[in-house]
Amino acid sequence: MAIQKCQSTYTAIVLELFNVVVKTSLNELTVVPHLTYQSLICCSSTLQFQRNEISYAEYQRRLEAEWDLAPNVIDTMFAQVRGTMTVNTELLEQLRGLKTMMGGRLQIYAVSNASEKDHAYMRSLPVDWTIFDHIFTSTEMRMRKPELRCFRHVLQSISKSPHELIFIDTEPENVLTAQSLGMKGIKPKSAAEIEPILHNLLLDPLPRARSFLQQNAKRLHSICENGAIMKENFAQLLILEATGDKSLIELEHKHPSSSTWNFFIGTPLFTKSDFPDDLDTTSMATTVLGLEEKQAHRLLDRMLQYINQDGLISTFFTDRKNRVDPVVCVNVLALFYTYDRGYELAPTLEWIRQVVIKRAYLHGTPFYPNPEQFLFFLGRLLRHVSHLGGIFDELRQLLRERLKERLGLPADPIALVMRLITCNEMGIRDARGMKRLLDMQCVDGGWEPGAMYTYASKNISIGNRGVSTAFAISAIEGYRERFQM
Template identity: 40%
Template sequence: MARYDAILCDLGDVLFTWSPSANHTLAVNTLRSVLSSSTWFEYEKGHISQQTCYDKIGRELSISPVDIRMAIEESCASLRCDTGLVSFLRELKDSTGGTLRIFAMSNISQPDYDTLRSIGNMDWSIFDGIFTSFAAGARKPDLKFYRYALLQANLEPSRTIFVDDKSENVLSARSQGLHGLVYHESKELKQSLLNLFGDPIQRGQRFLKENAGRLVSMCGGIAIQENFAQLLIMEITNDRSLVPSHIVGNEGKWNFFRGSGQLTTAEFPCDLDTTSLGLTVVRARVNVVAPIMDEMLNYINDDGIIQTYFDHDRPRIDPVVCVNVLHLFYSYDRGKEMSQTLQWVYEVLLHRAYIQGSRYYETAECFLFFLYRFIGECNNPDIHGRFYPLLKERVMERIGAGGDGLALAMRLIVCDFTGVRNDIDLQTLRTFQCEDGGWDNGLIYKYGSSGLSIGNRGLTTAMAIHAIQCRLAGFSLHGL
């Protein structure tokens, strides 16, 4: 059953827009003073007549009641219905099979409401009821008005969404147990409502299917043709159809780029990071992977730490790269050949050296995620005993730390693996889902020399789906 079955929506400045500057009789600030006066509030509550309101405000602000009337009429003439948002609400309502009810709740006087109802392009039939301040004898943010609407519509507050453009009105709604959304723009509201009513997994999977083969990485608006994210997408989703065909069959060394280097040297060497990921994802045959691993051993520095490239002229180290190489070596029972690299990775975890990312990886979560991936697939009990408790401590420290969709998804996956409940980041991740069902580019890696960041919507979406699935199912892809 859906968590919510009702929406209480404001009319003015949400479903209808108007322009105070459309009136040519009063200055905009003067009109705002009229509309924010206590006398106007009494008028909206139905306690005084229109003429009494205009006369009293005229005396209070030293302006002509006739001018007030003209200014209001001119402003009302500028009222426009957001037909796109109304159509969206209609579609949302229809998609629930009639279980969703939509109500309007507006601070408005009887005369102004009559004017509003005369606007021709508004589909008033979307509402199951309309609650006005003049009928209730109260106005938002008065609690009396909310209680009136809830009672009249027989609504359960915890199952009702309240939408208003004024934060104080939303605060009052929340205080009564409703789920409040502060309206800023139509697109944002649509996204929020889809995330509250839609199935995030189905919507995300639809996005991946619709963009299969085109889930490319981006750097500053430039498409980066690379292999790393494609390998991760294939592993996380277990769906080969989402990635280019060459990803599936390669059992040799891997290059980060599919072709020439981009935003770097055109001739770019293969790297141990992508190679390690590729060989573990495609489960390369031992006779194929053994000589590649032998070659990797030639790229250990004087500290005993494995380097990043199959290139002695690029002596770079990165703890995330080290984790992925360790994953490869332990997958083929050769972990003992990486003892000093393993020790350094442990020290990075112990002393939180990863906290601001690394040379090639953007976030702390990248290190924690790939470490989870390594120890989750490692059948060595010593590795589990050494790393698992500390990994659990470190991911607990990250709860609520913010981040983009990819960082949150990685964090949640590690939380699930270590048995840590993380409702805060799950809720935030859900709100990040876009109207098209995908998540925005999450940053995963960066160019070591320039620091330019690379992100991938497909990878972020795949990770987000998996994180939500883990939480719902109570298990992880690589369980203990």
């Protein structure tokens, strides 16, 4: 089934063959120094030969005069380089797949600076070239890139407007000229970059992202920076809250008779097997899944037993070593305000206010490594208290200001998508951030995990592709709805 791209203007891809689809190597070149070959291939005589303005005999004569090369050396030089030609068949198949997905709405062309002999040799290679609707060569056109007339000739020949074309080349001057005419220019560092770029330019991100979640349902587990898979409840709850789809997730309530929740599913990783339940996961589970009123109030009563000597809510249901984390505090506050008992955590709320005012979150928190995580969960708290004014009006204004300070700053996928979701909710249009998010989408439709939490005692970063992808869907939908993307 073809996947349609929302509001796409691109109907054709134009790419250079050499250095994109066809690779050559100078490793087999022995008759002249590599630098000599690289220089002469750019000289005016070569340009004229590629435009079919002079014969090969005249070209030889000029190279002999200009570079002191004998005709047989010139012949051998080109034969040695030509003999190293290899075709990236994987890229051609990727392009063919894109054509299929676009349902006949995509044409693919090549525009190549190549002599007639080089082009003929390339076409003799055992490759199916039917992927291309047409291959334009400099000898056929008697013009070459980066000449403006060359690009204009191609546009006229294929009856396309510049804004309909994606142009791919490894030479910056060629990409520059294409962009100056209005085409979308791509200068890939490697052939491997081309497929994800094209997918993100041509295909709608939302169906691809939803397909990724469905295809990986029940397996959307977190991953540590060392590669270990971590099964845990908190990420599952975030995915559920973002999507509303229980079929995607796997949860484990270790002690169903208790209202408290453990971070881990199954055996805890890198820690003791009796890892305690925590207020963060419990708050998230209770706000997402709900709880019978009396049982919820009993749970809140128990949580109040874990306020430290500073009057701040702690992280774990334990009297052993405990930590205070502003994000955990915010999530517990969201739970308490859900049941109209937020006033019982007034010192915690005031401390959060000071964290925002003083920007104390900029270096991360004990469990959450990026400022965006704190700002995101603060925004989530404000959703739960949208009917309250006072300090919350101040926090809303502060959140808007702090988000604006983050616009344009480097961010991994999860930090960026959390920033975008919160910006959408606060009415801040981050067009550059949205473009960056769309560019980050992987070929499989998902986003990379980024660093969502830090395993504090081990200093290990943990991320989750399911969360980053579910949040990306929310961010894109929210942006389109609010700002008419």
